[in-house]
Amino acid sequence: MKLPRTFYNYISYLGAIIAGIAWITLIFFVIQIYFFKIDNVYFDLWAFIVTPAFLVAGHVLIPVGMYIKRKKIKKGIPVSDEKLLVINLRDPKTRNAILIFSVISIFFIISTVVGSYKAFHYSESVEFCGKLCHNVMNPEFTAYQNSPHAKVKCAECHVGEGADFYVKSKMSGLRQLFKYNLNTYVRPIVTPIENLRPARETCEKCHWPQKFYTNALRKEKYFLSDSANTEMDLTLNMKIGASHQSLGLTEGIHWHINPDVQIDYKTNAKRDVIYWIKKTNKRTGEQVIYKNDEVTEKPDAIAKMEPRVMDCMDCHNRPSHEFRSPAKYLNNMLAAQPRIAAIPWFKAAAMDALKVMYSTKDSCMNAIKTKIVKYYQDSYPLVYKQFSKDINAGIELVKTEFNKNAFPEMKVNYQVYPRHIGHLESDGCFRCHNDKFKTPAGKKISKDCNLCHTILSQGKTKSPTYTGINGSLGFEHPVDIGDAWKETNCKECHNGN
Ligand code: HEC
Numbered sequence: 001m002k003l004p005r006t007f008y009n010y011i012s013y014l015g016a017i018i019a020g021i022a023w024i025t026l027i028f029f030v031i032q033i034y035f036f037k038i039d040n041v042y043f044d045l046w047a048f049i050v051t052p053a054f055l056v057a058g059h060v061l062i063p064v065g066m067y068i069k070r071k072k073i074k075k076g077i078p079v080s081d082e083k084l085l086v087i088n089l090r091d092p093k094t095r096n097a098i099l100i101f102s103v104i105s106i107f108f109i110i111s112t113v114v115g116s117y118k119a120f121h122y123s124e125s126v127e128f129c130g131k132l133c134h135n136v137m138n139p140e141f142t143a144y145q146n147s148p149h150a151k152v153k154c155a156e157c158h159v160g161e162g163a164d165f166y167v168k169s170k171m172s173g174l175r176q177l178f179k180y181n182l183n184t185y186v187r188p189i190v191t192p193i194e195n196l197r198p199a200r201e202t203c204e205k206c207h208w209p210q211k212f213y214t215n216a217l218r219k220e221k222y223f224l225s226d227s228a229n230t231e232m233d234l235t236l237n238m239k240i241g242a243s244h245q246s247l248g249l250t251e252g253i254h255w256h257i258n259p260d261v262q263i264d265y266k267t268n269a270k271r272d273v274i275y276w277i278k279k280t281n282k283r284t285g286e287q288v289i290y291k292n293d294e295v296t297e298k299p300d301a302i303a304k305m306e307p308r309v310m311d312c313m314d315c316h317n318r319p320s321h322e323f324r325s326p327a328k329y330l331n332n333m334l335a336a337q338p339r340i341a342a343i344p345w346f347k348a349a350a351m352d353a354l355k356v357m358y359s360t361k362d363s364c365m366n367a368i369k370t371k372i373v374k375y376y377q378d379s380y381p382l383v384y385k386q387f388s389k390d391i392n393a394g395i396e397l398v399k400t401e402f403n404k405n406a407f408p409e410m411k412v413n414y415q416v417y418p419r420h421i422g423h424l425e426s427d428g429c430f431r432c433h434n435d436k437f438k439t440p441a442g443k444k445i446s447k448d449c450n451l452c453h454t455i456l457s458q459g460k461t462k463s464p465t466y467t468g469i470n471g472s473l474g475f476e477h478p479v480d481i482g483d484a485w486k487e488t489n490c491k492e493c494h495n496g497n
Pocket residue numbers: 126129130137140141144149152153154155156157158189190191192193194196313316317318319320321417
């Protein structure tokens with residue numbers, strides 16, 4: 001087979017080799033995808049992006065080499081026309097060379113393909129995301145393992161499907177790797193993540209607005225900070241959807257994600273204060289704007305802000321990394337450990353010890369122990385004497401819970417990363433539902449205690465009050481604080497300050 005003289009140069013040879021290997025790889029992937037029906041983003045990425053890139057590069061190099069050589073010939077510069085391969089199959093040396101070359105190439109191609117496939121897989125695994133730079137991701141990784149999404153990979157929420165986001169995430173990963181190695185990353189990691197992939201493309205792969213939830217029961221248990229660690233129960237009937245499936249998302253909490261409704265809002269970087277809200281009825285095009293006269297931000301500053309469209313993450317912002325408050329994790333721990341709950345004043349002692357956060361885990365561990373012991377020795381020495389064994393066991397459990405929910409080295413706890421569902425420890429729903437946002441016609445975004453849930457039972461576990469499934473009790477705050485819970489947001493007393 002004869003080729004033009006200009007072809008015989010090293011650049012074109014290189015191009016031909018790259019193109020050849022790329023063709024073989026491409027055929028390999030196409031067979032996998034079309035004949036073995038492999039539906040996998042990494043295969044897609046290799047087959048449709050990486051390999052074609054090499055293919056194009058190879059094919060571009062061939063004419064580039066030829067062009068350079070032609071120029072040289074025209075200018076009269078001496079060139080070599082030596083052929084890279086003169087194949088004479090009668091020559092045993094050539095035969096051996098071809099055999100060795102083919103075996104090595106095939107081995108090389110297969111191992112590159114398998115290796116890079118594995119590398120891609122690994123770079124998307126929970127181990128890679130959660131453990132590789134252990135101290136940075138430890139808070140999220142730990143919380144994740146205790147979450148309902150513990151079997152969903154980090155990448156399914158943070159990267160999602162498709163090669164474009166894959167490449168984007170690896171690019172930003174590279175930047176993060178630099179910051180990690182130079183130790184210049186911020187602690188805590190900034191939240192909310194501004195360019196997180198929209199919920200539509202991640203959450204809605206597994207949960208979607210048409211997937212209907214009616215009401216759900218939510219049972220809570222509390223232990224007060226008194227001598228008996230008084231146990232209290234609360235049952236809430238959460239009005240997630242309408243009372244019947246056929247009504248769709250016309251009412252209830254998930255009304256916000258009705259495809260016919262769009263809520264836009266303007267907020268600060270942390271999204272904990274809201275300045276302006278717009279409700280659009282997408283069917284009729286009707287729009288209503290809600291304003292809060294008590295907002296301190298200047299009106300022209302608000303006018304300049306970009307609104308954000310409300311989606312799942314504006315409420316479910318901690319679907320996988322929930323950092324609980326000491327009150328919450330102690331309640332859970334005491335509910336599971338009746339022996340510890342029987343130690344007088346234990347909740348109070350533990351709450352007191354968990355008030356301050358030190359800068360390292362070790363100093364926190366020491367402080368928890370010494371403070372609880374000191375609390376008893378100073379105020380209740382007789383209790384300490386009688387229960388010292390149980391108190392020590394309780395201290396160990398408090399430490400374990402602390403380690404699941406607070407991360408001093410990364411400056412992470414429930415106050416830094418608040419959860420927007422509810423309204424107890426951060427404003428959450430009360431960011432908008434505070435009776436202060438009004439339309440020009442005076443319609444409020446309501447804070448009515450029965451708007452989002454009804455109370456089916458409440459009170460001391462020993463003597464609770466009940467109502468029927470369609471009834472609702474008026475809220476009784478567990479300790480007497482008068483009307484303070486009606487007048488101030490719960491957060492003012494409940495977020496530990
Ligand atoms: C169910 C979906 C989901 C999964 C699974 C998930 N995340 Fe997240 N993650 C989120 C959301 C949503 C946010 C954004 C919170 C916000 O913007 O307010 C977030 C935020 C983060 C942040 C920023 C800091 C913070 O806590 O807000 C880090 C870091 C993080 N995730 C790491 C991980 C790691 C590591 C894994 C796997 C071990 C993982 N995520 C798994 C949904 C998820």
